[in-house]
Amino acid sequence: MARQRRETLIGGRRAAPAGYVLITGLVALGLGTFLNAASLLRTAERQPYDSPIRGLTVGIMKPIVDISDFLQLDRPRELVDMALGRETGATTGGTVPVTTTTVPGEATTTTVPGEATTTTSPAGLRQPTAADPLVLYVTGDSFVEMVGDAFINDTTYIDVVEVVSEDQTDWDFFRALTRPDVFNTPEFWRERVPEVGPDAAVVFYGGNDGQPMVWNGEYLEPDTEPWLEAYGALVGEAMDTLIDGGVTRIYWMGMPIMSSNDFTQRVLGFNEVYAEEAARRPEVVYVDVFYLFADENGEYTRYLQDESGNLVNMRAADGNHYDWAGAYRLTDYVLQIIAEDWGFTDQL
Amino acid sequence: MLFPTVQFAVFMVVVFLGNWLLMQHPIRWRWFILAASYFFYGFWDWRFTFLLAGVTIVNQFAATRIAAARTQGGRRLVLTAALVVSLGVLGFFKYYGFLVTSVANTLNSLGLHANLPLLEIILPVGISFFTFQAMSYVIDVYRNKLAPGTWLDVAVYLAFFPQLVAGPIVRGTEFLPQLHPPRDPRHLDSSRAFYLIFIGLAKKIVIADFLASTLVDPVFASPGLHSGLEILFAVYGFAVQIYADFSAYSDIAIGIALILGFHFPENFNAPYTATSIRDFWGRWHMTLSRWLRDYLYIGLGGNRRGRLLTYRNLMLTMLLGGLWHGAAWKFVVWGGLHGLWLALERAVTDWRRAQGIAPLRPSPLLHAFQRLGTFHLVCLAWVFFRADSLSTAFTMIGRIFTTFQLSAPILTPAVLIAIAVGLGAQYVRRPSVEHALALFSRVGPVLQGVTLAFTLMIIDALGPEGVAAFIYFQF
Numbered sequence: 001m002a003r004q005r006r007e008t009l010i011g012g013r014r015a016a017p018a019g020y021v022l023i024t025g026l027v028a029l030g031l032g033t034f035l036n037a038a039s040l041l042r043t044a045e046r047q048p049y050d051s052p053i054r055g056l057t058v059g060i061m062k063p064i065v066d067i068s069d070f071l072q073l074d075r076p077r078e079l080v081d082m083a084l085g086r087e088t089g090a091t092t093g094g095t096v097p098v099t100t101t102t103v104p105g106e107a108t109t110t111t112v113p114g115e116a117t118t119t120t121s122p123a124g125l126r127q128p129t130a131a132d133p134l135v136l137y138v139t140g141d142s143f144v145e146m147v148g149d150a151f152i153n154d155t156t157y158i159d160v161v162e163v164v165s166e167d168q169t170d171w172d173f174f175r176a177l178t179r180p181d182v183f184n185t186p187e188f189w190r191e192r193v194p195e196v197g198p199d200a201a202v203v204f205y206g207g208n209d210g211q212p213m214v215w216n217g218e219y220l221e222p223d224t225e226p227w228l229e230a231y232g233a234l235v236g237e238a239m240d241t242l243i244d245g246g247v248t249r250i251y252w253m254g255m256p257i258m259s260s261n262d263f264t265q266r267v268l269g270f271n272e273v274y275a276e277e278a279a280r281r282p283e284v285v286y287v288d289v290f291y292l293f294a295d296e297n298g299e300y301t302r303y304l305q306d307e308s309g310n311l312v313n314m315r316a317a318d319g320n321h322y323d324w325a326g327a328y329r330l331t332d333y334v335l336q337i338i339a340e341d342w343g344f345t346d347q348l
Numbered sequence: 349m350l351f352p353t354v355q356f357a358v359f360m361v362v363v364f365l366g367n368w369l370l371m372q373h374p375i376r377w378r379w380f381i382l383a384a385s386y387f388f389y390g391f392w393d394w395r396f397t398f399l400l401a402g403v404t405i406v407n408q409f410a411a412t413r414i415a416a417a418r419t420q421g422g423r424r425l426v427l428t429a430a431l432v433v434s435l436g437v438l439g440f441f442k443y444y445g446f447l448v449t450s451v452a453n454t455l456n457s458l459g460l461h462a463n464l465p466l467l468e469i470i471l472p473v474g475i476s477f478f479t480f481q482a483m484s485y486v487i488d489v490y491r492n493k494l495a496p497g498t499w500l501d502v503a504v505y506l507a508f509f510p511q512l513v514a515g516p517i518v519r520g521t522e523f524l525p526q527l528h529p530p531r532d533p534r535h536l537d538s539s540r541a542f543y544l545i546f547i548g549l550a551k552k553i554v555i556a557d558f559l560a561s562t563l564v565d566p567v568f569a570s571p572g573l574h575s576g577l578e579i580l581f582a583v584y585g586f587a588v589q590i591y592a593d594f595s596a597y598s599d600i601a602i603g604i605a606l607i608l609g610f611h612f613p614e615n616f617n618a619p620y621t622a623t624s625i626r627d628f629w630g631r632w633h634m635t636l637s638r639w640l641r642d643y644l645y646i647g648l649g650g651n652r653r654g655r656l657l658t659y660r661n662l663m664l665t666m667l668l669g670g671l672w673h674g675a676a677w678k679f680v681v682w683g684g685l686h687g688l689w690l691a692l693e694r695a696v697t698d699w700r701r702a703q704g705i706a707p708l709r710p711s712p713l714l715h716a717f718q719r720l721g722t723f724h725l726v727c728l729a730w731v732f733f734r735a736d737s738l739s740t741a742f743t744m745i746g747r748i749f750t751t752f753q754l755s756a757p758i759l760t761p762a763v764l765i766a767i768a769v770g771l772g773a774q775y776v777r778r779p780s781v782e783h784a785l786a787l788f789s790r791v792g793p794v795l796q797g798v799t800l801a802f803t804l805m806i807i808d809a810l811g812p813e814g815v816a817a818f819i820y821f822q823f
Contacts, residue, residue: 012786015535018368020793021607024538025364027797029357032804039808040354057354076802080809149569156572167566303449310453313445317471324736 035077037061037068046174046182049212049219125249127343128199130159134342137164137196137247139189140204143255144171146316146327147204154331158347161338164196176208177234186241193245200249200342201242202334205235206270207255207321210263228269236277243283249341250284251334252277256293257300259319264300285337292333293326304329349391351600352549359388360604363509367608368533377530378500385507389473396472399437404506406433407482411489411496427490431483438479441471446675474513476672478506480639485520487643497524510601510608514594516615517635523610531609539789542796543781544603546803552596553811555770559589561812563763568734571744576752579744581759581767583727586734588770591619594633618774620726623718625689628726640669655698662694663687673733678741682733689725 016024033040041061047054068074128134136155138148148171155161165171170192175183185205193201210222215230235252242250252274255267271290278286293314295301303311306325314326322330339345349356363384370377390397410430417423439447455461485502488494497505497520505523567574567582574582598615605612615635622628629637645665651658663684670683700707708714728745735741788796 011782012789013537013539013782014786014789016538016789016793018364018533018536021536021538021541022364023793024542024796024800025361025607027794028542028800028804029361031798031801035801035805036808043354053355077805077809080806084809086809146569149566152570153572156570167569168561303445309456311449311456313449 031073033064034068034071034073037065037074038077041065046179049214125342126199128160133160133162134200134338134344135162135164135196135198136338137170137193137198137201138204139165139170139201140253141171141175141207141209142173142321143204143207143253145173146322146324147330150324150327150331151202151335154328154335158344160342160344160347164198171204174208175205176211177205177238178209178211178213178231186238189238189241189245193242193247198247200251200338201247202251202253202338203238203242204253205238206267206274209270210266223266223269228273231270232273232277235273236280239277239281239284243281248283250278250281251338252284252286253330253334254286254288254290256289256330257291259300259302259315263320285341287334287337289330289333292330349388351597351604352553355391359384364607371530371533371609374527374530375500378504378527382500382504382507385504385509385512388509389507389512392473399441399472399475400478400507401503403434403437403479403482404503406430407486407506408496408499408502410486411502414486414489415496423490427486430486434479434483434486438475441475443671443675477515477517478512480517480636480672481519482506484517484639484643488520494521494524497527501527508605508610510604510610511612514597514601515633515635516598516601516612517639518612519639522613526610533609536609537606539785539796541603541606542800543785543788544599544606546800546807548596548599548603549804550596550807551592551599553807555766556589556593556596557812558810559585559592559763559766559770562760563758564589564734566758568736568740568744571740571747574747574758575755576748576750577754577756578758580748580752581756581763583731583744583748584767584771585763586730587620587723587727588767590730590734591616592770620723620771620774621719622722622726623715624722625686625693625725628722629686629690636669636672640665644668655695659691659694662690666690678732678735678738681738681741682729685725685729685732 041058041064044054044057044061047057065074136151138144138151145167148165148167152163152165155163172183175185177185180187209231212222213220213227213230215226218226220227220230239250239252254271254274258264258267268290271288275286275288278284291298293301293304295304302313302315302319304314304325306312306329312325313323314329315321316323335348336345339348349359363381366380366384367377370380386397386400389400407430410426410433413426414423417426485494485505489496496502501524502520504527505518505520508518508523511518563582563585567578568586571579595616602612602615613635615633617631617634619628619632622631645661648661648664649657650661664687666683666687667680668683670679670681670686673679673682731744732738732741735744788799791799
């Protein structure tokens, strides 16, 4: 068969038959996969353990990474990453050994439907001043987005408080305590906390934690008793890391009521874990906000009244994360607790 | 399913093969593309597919009834009913909460406490785009610009996945004729298609996501912590970010359609080179501008009923255009500002004409001045569009003037380069791009693939980990 004549299109461009386009596309995707193999493997490994896509993509990508390495097809990407000052290589994988320190505490917990509740520890904290302010560290997962900024904004005019956290450094949307292979929070805090030297920390986790995890070589499904036990150990380790880093008071945030019944049941389990682990450590205050975002009947609602009595949307488009109004509602509430603890309620 | 993901790449290979293998079997081809499009849409939430199917059925039923109606009154009645249903669906999913809270808060400010029912409604992805397409189809049938398509053709038109969730808004008059005859697999404008897809990926991943995470999001979240200079550049940064983000989606959508054999209308044409607000709207989200002009502005009477009504029509069109972007007062203000400027431009032109004043003689200096002025007016409106509330927007504008200082640690060289590239690229002349594409189209497919693979590697290396959703999905 005679070679097909390739028609010339506008601007001198030549048209191509679909077969050519398919070859171009497959070469681009195929070679692109080998060139970016390590990056694609990292992306695949970030999927939840129970996702069928994760198993499939990790299974495909691991040998591709090896072949890419053998053929040195990963070198161009490494050079580019090096030129950009980026870290290269695959993820660390596995779980983190947990060292749990259990300190009997004297905490008390009260929970009243319709009202936010706290677990409080005896105070005895230093009095922050403008010259020596309370250094506050806000950290966590996707539930800090907007809340972290609300903390920064709300404390701008409070002389005795300095927030030292930064977006995407101290909080980011993909973090989960149950996925140290994606982001190892305790390891990060061991480096970061001494850098910023906080007196107190406000910690949010739970948004992404409800996924299967591998614990001591065992695969655990969320919401089961063994999973919750393992999760408790991870939460305890996280609390201890902050305490060991010199944080004198930790405000561990509970999760709010969620839009779906399943997610709500799950976060109730999380909240029990947080309260139990906080109760074991006098430095930790568990802040229960479950009903802070519920209506007068204790049911989920997206809309609540603000200080002016206006109905405003508290949640982001997914119905779970906080929108700006929700972030400020939460921040105002937590700042009140912190101010009572540290004796600066007059500044609010 | 987001465009810049591995899942979509795999999906696209399957669709490409099916598309061209089934091309000679028109009915099978239609069912295949329809299934692929519903799969693509259902990937977000399978329940949304019922909404898409419902909108399709209602509007196609209306179109056939309009064509069959014997009287003008009957045609108008069916059209009105179809528009009420489409706008009702859009209003319920997109504006219900906004309307109820606005009414409740207004009553509250008057001392009247109303307990209005609030519902938990999920906003279906892309609802504004496919309802607008459906409305344009029925209106075109009513205006005798288009004969009703078959049920299958219209279902394919409204669900066609490249433009389904974030445009461009393709009209029935542009899409349906392309279904007949079958597209020719021997003559694909692939070099332009690959250019659009890859330039789209670069704009989204390298420019938009980078500027969002390093400059725009932090400054808009806490403007009180940033100097006037930083806020000013964050506004410029957002102007570049939203252009890079939205035009990226359009580019990729047009490119994907092109390798499937379809030609979509252009959606952006270097909007920040505009010399007036009117010129800007001829270059920014062009398919929405044309939609608003043809189905709303002209429907309101356009410029045929005197000057004052023309200004009113411009204002109303832009206010509703603002509201189309989201259920919040800030979008209304954004649209209102554009409406005001369009009306003012028109009023000045009318006044000069009435006074017999000749138009200004074009010169490079005049163009530069007009471009600078237009860009800053557009940026002023972007502040309202992006800020989380009206009060934050006013705070930011105030701080630009009251806290202006040269200290700006957030403005790193990389940030400034990204802004400069985002703006400067709009001045790249088309012949330069066309020349490069012509060269690219002349090399063999393997070499093309290798070039694209290395381009992909650089884009992936330059972008942040993970891909943020496109901004216009929420509209």
